[in-house]
Amino acid sequence: MIQNHDAGTGIQRVVRSVRDNLPQVVRASTTIEHIVVRKLREGYVTTSGAEPAGGLDSLFFGLDFATDSVYHARRQLLALRRSGTPIWFLVHDILPMSHPHWFTYPSRLKYRRWMRVCAALADGIFCVSPEVARQVTDMMMSRYGRMDLPRIVAVTPGYNITPADREVGSELLPLAPGLDTKAFARAVLVVGTLEPRKGHADALTAMDLLWRHGHDVPLVMIGREGWNTSELQAAIRHHKQYGRMLFWLENVSDDSLHAAYAHCRLTLVPSLAEGYGLPLDEAWALGSSVLARDIPVFHRHQEEDSIRYFPKDADARTLADAILSALSMDNGERHTPPLPNWHTAAQEFVRALGCARLA
Missing domain, CATH: 3.40.50 (Rossmann fold)
Structure with a gap:
C-alpha cells in the first residue's frame, strides 16, 4: 500500500x-x-x-x-x-x-x-x-x-521523526500568514490526521473558551484531512480566529514537524483512543511539555514529569483549565527522556x- x-x-x-x-x-x-x-x-x-x-x-x-x-x-x-x-x-x-x-x-x-x-x-x-x-x-x-x-x-x-542525531532549528518551522516564530513559541500544538477519535473538536472548543477570555495562545493543528470530519473541517476553516489564532497545516515535512514539536509551548494529545499514539512520544522526546487525555495507553513511561493529563471525559471548561494549568507550569526547560529510536x-x-x- x-x-x-x-x-x-x-x-x-x-x-x-x-x-x-x-x-x-x-x-x-x-x-x-x-x-x-x-x-x-x-x-x-x-x-x-x-x-x-x-x-x-x-x-x-x-x-x-x-x-x-x-x-x-x-x-x-x-x-x-x-x-x-x-x-x-x-x-x-x-x-x-x-x-x-x-x-x-x-x-x-x-x-x-x-x-x-x-x-x-x-x-x-x-x-x-x-x-x-x-x-x-x-x-x-x-x-x-x-x-x-x-x-x-x-x-x-x-520516537524520532528525523535521524536521531540531527538538530532541526526554528528556521524549519511550518509558518503561515499570521503564524510566525514568536507565535509558534506561544502555541498549543495538536498533531494527527483529522478523524473523529483524535479529539480535534474537543481541542478547538476548549481553545475557543480561552480566546473568548482574552488568552493569547494560538492553536496549531498539523495533520491531513481524514474521514467523517466535514463539519469539523468547516468549523476550522470558517472560524473567526482562523489565520489569527487558529491554524491548520495539512502538508508538513518531517523536518518541519520536528521543529514544531521542539519550538511550540505545549503539545496537546486529545485522542479518545489509540493503539499507541506516536505524537506523545515524538513531542516528549523533543522536549515539549505534553498534556494528554487520561487513557491507559498514554501511561506507558516511568519518567512522566513533563507529561500531564486531563480527564478522559473532560468538558470544554475542564480541558481549557487543564491547558492553562499546563501552560503556567511550563518553565521553559526542555527535558529529553531516553526513548527507543x-x-x-x-x-x-x-x-x-x-x-x-x-x-
Missing part, C-alpha cells in the same frame, strides 16, 4: 521507519525482498515482478497495513504457509472493531476482512503496545475461536523473527 500511496499517517511512519532500518539490523545471511501487490487479482510479486517462492527458509512479514492486498492475496498467503513459510502481521489497533462508529462502513468492512485473514493464517502478530497485544489475544480466542494462538509480541515504536524498534522486530544481526 505504502509503495503506491503514502498518506503520511502515524501508521505509515511506522512502516517507513521500520522498513528503512531493517537492512541495518538483520544478520548478513538474511535477504530482504520487498513484495507488493500491483494488481489485486495477481497477488504479491517482488519488485522485479516474480512471485514469492516461499519455503522453510522464507518468512512473510506483513509490515504494511494493507487491508485490500492481504484479503485478496489470502489464498497465496495460505499457499506460502503450507510451503513452510511463517506468516507474521503487524496490528496497530482494533479500533474499527471496538469503536466502529468512528469509521466509515467501507473501512470497517475492509478491516474485518483483513483481521479474519490474520486470525486464520498468522503464525505471529506484532502489536504496537501491550494494551493492543492484550486486546488481540482476547479477540483471537473470543471472536475467532482460535485456541492455538499465534505468537503475539508487543513492540515499542521509535527506530533502529532500536527494528531490532525488536527482527529478534522476534529470529533473524537479528549478532551484536
Whole structure:
C-alpha cells in the first residue's frame, strides 16, 4: 500500500521507519525482498515482478497495513504457509472493531476482512503496545475461536521523526500568514490526521473558551484531512480566529514537524483512543511539555514529569483549565527522556523473527 500511496499517517511512519532500518539490523545471511501487490487479482510479486517462492527458509512479514492486498492475496498467503513459510502481521489497533462508529462502513468492512485473514493464517502478530497485544489475544480466542494462538509480541515504536542525531532549528518551522516564530513559541500544538477519535473538536472548543477570555495562545493543528470530519473541517476553516489564532497545516515535512514539536509551548494529545499514539512520544522526546487525555495507553513511561493529563471525559471548561494549568507550569526547560529510536524498534522486530544481526 505504502509503495503506491503514502498518506503520511502515524501508521505509515511506522512502516517507513521500520522498513528503512531493517537492512541495518538483520544478520548478513538474511535477504530482504520487498513484495507488493500491483494488481489485486495477481497477488504479491517482488519488485522485479516474480512471485514469492516461499519455503522453510522464507518468512512473510506483513509490515504494511494493507487491508485490500492481504484479503485478496489470502489464498497465496495460505499457499506460502503450507510451503513452510511463517506468516507474521503487524496490528496497530482494533479500533474499527471496538469503536466502529468512528469509521466509515467501507473501512470497517475492509478491516474485518483483513483481521479474519490474520486470525486464520498468522503464525505471529506484532502489536504496537501491550494494551493492543492484550486486546488481540482476547479477540483471537473470543471472536475467532482460535485456541492455538499465534505468537503475539508487543513492540515499542521509535520516537524520532528525523535521524536521531540531527538538530532541526526554528528556521524549519511550518509558518503561515499570521503564524510566525514568536507565535509558534506561544502555541498549543495538536498533531494527527483529522478523524473523529483524535479529539480535534474537543481541542478547538476548549481553545475557543480561552480566546473568548482574552488568552493569547494560538492553536496549531498539523495533520491531513481524514474521514467523517466535514463539519469539523468547516468549523476550522470558517472560524473567526482562523489565520489569527487558529491554524491548520495539512502538508508538513518531517523536518518541519520536528521543529514544531521542539519550538511550540505545549503539545496537546486529545485522542479518545489509540493503539499507541506516536505524537506523545515524538513531542516528549523533543522536549515539549505534553498534556494528554487520561487513557491507559498514554501511561506507558516511568519518567512522566513533563507529561500531564486531563480527564478522559473532560468538558470544554475542564480541558481549557487543564491547558492553562499546563501552560503556567511550563518553565521553559526542555527535558529529553531516553526513548527507543527506530533502529532500536527494528531490532525488536527482527529478534522476534529470529533473524537479528549478532551484536
